[in-house]
Amino acid sequence: xxxxxxxEEAVKGALSAASLINGEILLVGIPEQIEEHLPHNRPDNxxxxxxxxxxxxxxxxxxxxxxxxDSSISVAAKxxxxxxxxxxxxxxxxxxxxxxxxxxxxQVTGVKRPAIATIFPSHTSHFLLLDAGASPDVEPENLLExxxxxxxxxxxxxxxxxxxxxxxxxxxxxxxxxxxxxxxxDMLAGHDWFAGNIEGKDIFSKDCDVVVCDAFVGNxxxxxxxxxxxFIMGEFKAAVPSGPLKLFFLPIRKALAPLxxxxxxxxxxxxxxxxxxxxxxxxxxxxxxxAIHNAILQGAKSAEANLVNAIRTSIEEEHAGKNQ
Amino acid sequence: xxxxxxxEEAVKGALSAASLINGEILLVGIPEQIEEHLPHNRPDNxxxxxxxxxxxxxxxxxxxxxxxxDSSISVAAKxxxxxxxxxxxxxxxxxxxxxxxxxxxxQVTGVKRPAIATIFPSHTSHFLLLDAGASPDVEPENLLExxxxxxxxxxxxxxxxxxxxxxxxxxxxxxxxxxxxxxxxDMLAGHDWFAGNIEGKDIFSKDCDVVVCDAFVGNxxxxxxxxxxxFIMGEFKAAVPSGPLKLFFLPIRKALAPLxxxxxxxxxxxxxxxxxxxxxxxxxxxxxxxAIHNAILQGAKSAEANLVNAIRTSIEEEHAGKNQ
Numbered sequence: 001x002x003x004x005x006x007x008e009e010a011v012k013g014a015l016s017a018a019s020l021i022n023g024e025i026l027l028v029g030i031p032e033q034i035e036e037h038l039p040h041n042r043p044d045n046x047x048x049x050x051x052x053x054x055x056x057x058x059x060x061x062x063x064x065x066x067x068x069x070d071s072s073i074s075v076a077a078k079x080x081x082x083x084x085x086x087x088x089x090x091x092x093x094x095x096x097x098x099x100x101x102x103x104x105x106x107q108v109t110g111v112k113r114p115a116i117a118t119i120f121p122s123h124t125s126h127f128l129l130l131d132a133g134a135s136p137d138v139e140p141e142n143l144l145e146x147x148x149x150x151x152x153x154x155x156x157x158x159x160x161x162x163x164x165x166x167x168x169x170x171x172x173x174x175x176x177x178x179x180x181x182x183x184x185x186d187m188l189a190g191h192d193w194f195a196g197n198i199e200g201k202d203i204f205s206k207d208c209d210v211v212v213c214d215a216f217v218g219n220x221x222x223x224x225x226x227x228x229x230x231f232i233m234g235e236f237k238a239a240v241p242s243g244p245l246k247l248f249f250l251p252i253r254k255a256l257a258p259l260x261x262x263x264x265x266x267x268x269x270x271x272x273x274x275x276x277x278x279x280x281x282x283x284x285x286x287x288x289x290x291a292i293h294n295a296i297l298q299g300a301k302s303a304e305a306n307l308v309n310a311i312r313t314s315i316e317e318e319h320a321g322k323n324q
Numbered sequence: 325x326x327x328x329x330x331x332e333e334a335v336k337g338a339l340s341a342a343s344l345i346n347g348e349i350l351l352v353g354i355p356e357q358i359e360e361h362l363p364h365n366r367p368d369n370x371x372x373x374x375x376x377x378x379x380x381x382x383x384x385x386x387x388x389x390x391x392x393x394d395s396s397i398s399v400a401a402k403x404x405x406x407x408x409x410x411x412x413x414x415x416x417x418x419x420x421x422x423x424x425x426x427x428x429x430x431q432v433t434g435v436k437r438p439a440i441a442t443i444f445p446s447h448t449s450h451f452l453l454l455d456a457g458a459s460p461d462v463e464p465e466n467l468l469e470x471x472x473x474x475x476x477x478x479x480x481x482x483x484x485x486x487x488x489x490x491x492x493x494x495x496x497x498x499x500x501x502x503x504x505x506x507x508x509x510d511m512l513a514g515h516d517w518f519a520g521n522i523e524g525k526d527i528f529s530k531d532c533d534v535v536v537c538d539a540f541v542g543n544x545x546x547x548x549x550x551x552x553x554x555f556i557m558g559e560f561k562a563a564v565p566s567g568p569l570k571l572f573f574l575p576i577r578k579a580l581a582p583l584x585x586x587x588x589x590x591x592x593x594x595x596x597x598x599x600x601x602x603x604x605x606x607x608x609x610x611x612x613x614x615a616i617h618n619a620i621l622q623g624a625k626s627a628e629a630n631l632v633n634a635i636r637t638s639i640e641e642e643h644a645g646k647n648q
Contacts, residue, residue: 122555168544170460170539170544178460178461178540179460179461199543200551201550202551204551204552204554205554216505217540220492220494220524220541223525224525224548227528228548228553228556230528230529231446231528234529235447236580239576239582239583251573252576255573259556259563
């Protein structure tokens with residue numbers, strides 16, 4: 001029920017993903033609204049779970065969850081808690097999804113703060129940046145948890161072997177940055193998977209697996225990248241004439257199609273919320289059917305790889321000092 | 325002597341700017357190396373001030389200044405201190421320029437932390453973002469100083485009338501963000517020039533005059549924007565074939581020329597260091613003659629507008645509570 005195009009795009013995404021996963025898709029929300037977009041002969045593995053309320057995109061998360069006990073977000077989180085589902089996918093209110101998951105599932109033992117991991121395109125492939133917005137005020141040591149959780153996701157879901165972790169900083173050398181970054185660097189140093197500081201300029205050009213930072217910085221990276229991308233593309237569109245001359249610009253449109261695909265967040269699905277006893281995939285509010293489709297596949301892959309268990313084990317090992 | 329193309333580009337930039345300013349240009353550095361790039365009949369208002377040493381781009385600022393007492397950076401800062409110059413322009417080691425200016429000139433009374441203000445292009449024009457790297461660890465109240473100093477620059481040098489100030493935050497509504505951003509918001513609220521929170525996505529599309537944040541966040545915005553810009557332009561270049569088909573892409577190259585110009589940091593000159601008893605314009609290490617040329621004009625304009633005095637008065641007024 002969440003997102004700008006709900007429930008139509010969510011239902012369409014579920015329909016196209018249904019034949020590609022081993023398992024069931026539970027569509028949580030107001031049944032009549034969901035059924036409107038379902039064909040009569042729907043796939044066997046799609047079911048509707050009723051929820052009578054909807055959290056708006058701009059509602060205050062905790063307040064909304066308190067007031068709307070039967071919201072689709074609360075009901076979906078509860079399904080995972082009760083073991084009736086493995087993954088919760090939503091394009092709804094991010095704060096409410098995070099809060100509902102946290103309150104219902106709680107953190108994996110040893111994880112103090114959950115993190116939203118965003119998948120970014122880069123010159124060579126993709127990298128994972130976390131925290132992109134789950135925990136606004138953290139301590140430097142929480143970035144060590146983010147690193148360990150990010151590595152688990154990169155390995156289990158993105159298929160990276162022995163993923164490396166970079167720390168966002170304002171300078172490459174050790175000793176650079178503000179007090180927070182210096183302390184975070186000290187916490188990460190000594191791990192053989194730690195690849196050192198990296199500047200915002202280099203995250204898109206170097207081969208990164210996992211990049212860690214606090215949620216404020218992560219959100220600034222995410223939004224600035226989005227803003228610059230839209231700015232350049234907007235100027236580009238404005239530069240292309242709309243008359244018959246437009247024809248001369250067809251080759252460049254064609255040539256840029258792969259670039260457009262690379263930047264399309266719908267291609268990766270959503271952003272996993274890591275560190276809780278359950279898997280939540282948070283999708284962009286503007287998510288299309290394609291984005292939801294890919295988020296469902298991403299969630300299914302995370303569940304099949306037993307991501308939560310992998311994080312639990314890595315965090316235990318980290319705390320036991322096995323990796324140091 | 326600083327920057328990747330010193331002293332040639334610096335000297336060329338000075339030569340072309342000389343006829344456009346009311347005043348003298350003092351070229352500080354190793355005389356033989358400077359003279360190599362000066363014509364025999366040089367403009368009357370260009371002079372050489374000898375300095376025997378050069379701070380390298382990667383030297384630790386304080387250490388370098390301590391060891392190299394006769395570095396071009398130290399000598400240039402001293403010229404301003406002694407009233408023999410109004411402005412110090414450099415494409416050299418940013419940390420060393422900031423430290424030399426701070427140690428030699430000291431802060432304007434009432435300013436606790438200086439800030440580097442970077443001029444960004446936006447959809448409609450330009451905006452000033454500060455701090456982009458001068459003061460890594462600040463308190464929320466320092467952002468109020470940044471706002472006041474940024475307004476002075478926007479008004480006196482960029483010609484903005486009653487410039488507005490936005491605070492970078494991870495959400496638009498008051499009450500959003502981490503503890504630091506919430507406190508900074510409270511410090512700024514109540515000023516009629518405060519336009520509220522802004523997200524990194526919107527700084528390039530909205531009409532902004534001044535945007536404030538701490539140096540870590542500011543540097544992340546700067547570097548991320550640079551990284552995304554280079555990434556898109558790199559993919560763009562890769563998409564254009566190099567054979568005879570290249571011809572088909574000429575119209576788009578031509579159409580995109582204004583965009584390229586908009587993104588060219590050489591067009592704006594450099595980044596002013598604000599809050600000290602003197603004017604320092606910090607240029608990109610890769611600065612071309614055009615960048616130095618524009619930085620000299622920018623510095624001359626700042627001196628003619630008596631920027632330091634304007635900042636002093638605004639800070640006094642702010643502290644006297646006149647603006648509240």
